[in-house]
Amino acid sequence: MxxxxxxxxxxxxxxxxxxxxxxxxxxxxxxxxxxxxxxxxxxxxxxxxxxxxxxxxxxxxxxxxxxxxxxxxxxxxxxxxxxxxxxxxxxxxxxxxxxxxxxxxxxxxxxxxxxxxxxxxxSKLARPVVQAQTQDHSEPGTAGPRRATGDTKIISVVSSKGGVGRSFVSVNLAVELRKMTQKEVILLDTSMHFGDIGVLMNSGDAKTIVDIVDQAHSLDAELMEDILFTHSSGVRVLLSPPTPQEAEIVTADHLRATLNVLTQMADYVIIDTRPGFDDLMLTVMDASERMLLLLSMEMTTIKDTTQFLEIASLLGYQSDRIRLVLNRMNTYSGIPTRDIAENLGREIEFQIPEDVQAVLHSVNEGTPLVESRTDHRITQEIRRLASSMIDVEAENAGPDGKASRGGLMSRLRTAFRSS
Ligand SMILES: Nc1ncnc2c1ncn2[C@@H]1O[C@H](COP(=O)(O)OP(=O)(O)O)[C@@H](O)[C@H]1O
Ligand SMILES: [Mg+2]
Structure with a gap:
């Protein structure tokens, strides 16, 4: 630019x-x-x-x-x-x-x-190349940064469209995972332009991923520790830039370096995303063991979800890495869940109910619903979702599991040629 x-x-x-x-x-x-x-x-x-x-x-x-x-x-x-x-x-x-x-x-x-x-x-084309300081994963933790106790599971919450509840689900899933396991859970907001996690978790004036960009050459767990915001639940959060203008400076290289360090520190990394396939999104998808693909009961979303699944498949992501989660489940939309599943040709594994009042309240209070309403129907389904994440066997995704590096274009071309 x-x-x-x-x-x-x-x-x-x-x-x-x-x-x-x-x-x-x-x-x-x-x-x-x-x-x-x-x-x-x-x-x-x-x-x-x-x-x-x-x-x-x-x-x-x-x-x-x-x-x-x-x-x-x-x-x-x-x-x-x-x-x-x-x-x-x-x-x-x-x-x-x-x-x-x-x-x-x-x-x-x-x-x-x-x-x-x-x-x-x-427009952010001039992209500085940043390498994370590579550190030995198995190195015993010295005093200082909190460390992962085992294999890190990276779970991203994705969708083909905005406004289907990624941020809401990411926050509540992270808090619930922390409650259930007491392990290190880090929530990463990659919705760079309009990230909402800060508001949902009442973070105030905390540091953000922009602070990483400034110090990218010396990024390590110690530095990350200083940048993460710690929520009262114990979940730690890497917030997105405070303004859309600053979002421009965060590149896929920064994100890769960030994920490198976070996997040394966390047992679970939950990633909130923005719609669209771009370099940042591909970096997130490459790193994710599971992608929770959120959709709502709306024809447009269902159409876009089909497209998302098609593109993901073209890009070489194994379909079982993607799990469908229906959010805002209700009885008035006029489209039965089984019709949606049939339309998509996939099972919908989780169905998070809609409750506008309860969700609005929790959002405006800045208190995750799973904390304030521990018996709520939404909390129960989020708990089921979290349990399934805990049960996930750490998969060592091989060459088929994780899409290879390289630009979006070259990968699509390769995918296209071989199909
Ligand atoms: N299960 C739900 N029931 C009612 N409202 C919800 C539910 N999930 C999300 N919402 C609301 O939907 C809107 C979009 O959610 P948000 O998490 O910001 O979506 P995204 O991050 O995908 O853009 C918000 O107003 C949120 O409060
Ligand atoms: Mg959001």
Whole structure:
């Protein structure tokens, strides 16, 4: 990203769409629209000329479609990140866009928040390489940092869409695991732009993952100890950046280094995530022994969940690493759970009931529900979820279990070729 504002090129054949996107971005202080193209070829030429940080690319255009133009741009201007924009109901598009080199995918119509989050996210291209100081896992703990007592289980809470309850479930799962085991549980918030764990756990002004970036070259358990916030339950938390602007500086390398150190310190690492497949998400997925894929009883979420499962499979993640968790289970949505399971072709293992009032209360109080309402139906299901995590045999995921390193694109290409 250039030192100043994020420079954007819009490529869309419909004038109204181009103008709408430009209007949406007009009042954002950190972005600047540097060009607009109405044809694919023109988009490529302008991208070569202007080397924008981000290209917002429409898919359907008369001369050359956005997929082809994206392929060309990502090859000729590698410093540019392409965000694909497409109308919904194009189930294959996400995969095609990613194969072409797009870094993000926006379904039209999108909100300003979605647009700006995607733009800020992909624009962090200059990524400093950070290596964690590698330490011997089995080294006996000297005085100082608390250490894992056995194999570390890394469990991520993921979803194809925002707002399905990842943060709520992550917090309550972490606290419940701590209650049940009294082992070291660390909760990591990787929802970098709009992380909510701090609020859910009443962390006040604690340090965050940004403090790791500042000291990445000397990251070790001791330093991590100083950055983690300790919740009254004993769960320790690595919070996400305090502002979306600061989120930009956290890279996949930082995250890898962080996870390296956390596995020396914790028996369980629970990771809250944001939607979308990007470098950070892939880092999380690579590290996760289990991914709890949350969904709600809504047709759009169910459709997106199907896509998530497809992409995860293309990327080489074994399907049994992903477990389906239905959240906000209710009787009024009109879609029976068994229909959802059938639609997805997968078992839904956990069903967390909906209780708007109880959850709202716990969120606004900053007290996890599993602490304040130990007999609540939600608590009972979270307890069942936690028990299943305790029972998980430590799997030494082999080459098939953990997807190999390498960029999203190259992995998708490989997956695609071999399928
Ligand atoms: N089981 C539930 N019952 C009622 N409300 C819930 C439940 N789970 C989550 N919520 C509410 O849904 C909203 C989204 O939850 P959140 O954890 O922030 O989602 P995400 O992290 O996936 O974006 C919040 O307002 C939260 O209080
Ligand atoms: Mg969240």
């Amino acid at each position: 250039s030192a100043g504002r994020i420079r954007i090129l819009i490529v869309d054949d419909v004038a109204e769409s181009r103008d709408n996107v430009e209007k949406l971005l007009r009042f954002e202080p950190d972005v600047e629209v540097v060009g607009k193209a109405e044809r694919g070829q023109q988009g490529i030429d302008m991208a070569v000329d202007l080397t924008p940080d981000v290209v917002l690319m429409d898919i359907n255009m008369p001369d050359m479609d956005g997929i082809e133009a994206t392929m060309e741009i990502t090859t000729r201007v590698p410093s540019t990140a392409v965000i694909m924009m497409s109308v919904q109901n194009e189930p294959d598009m996400l995969r095609r866009a990613m194969l072409a080199g797009a870094r993000e995918f926006l379904s039209k119509p999108f909100s300003l928040d979605e647009l700006i989050e995607a733009v800020r996210h992909v």
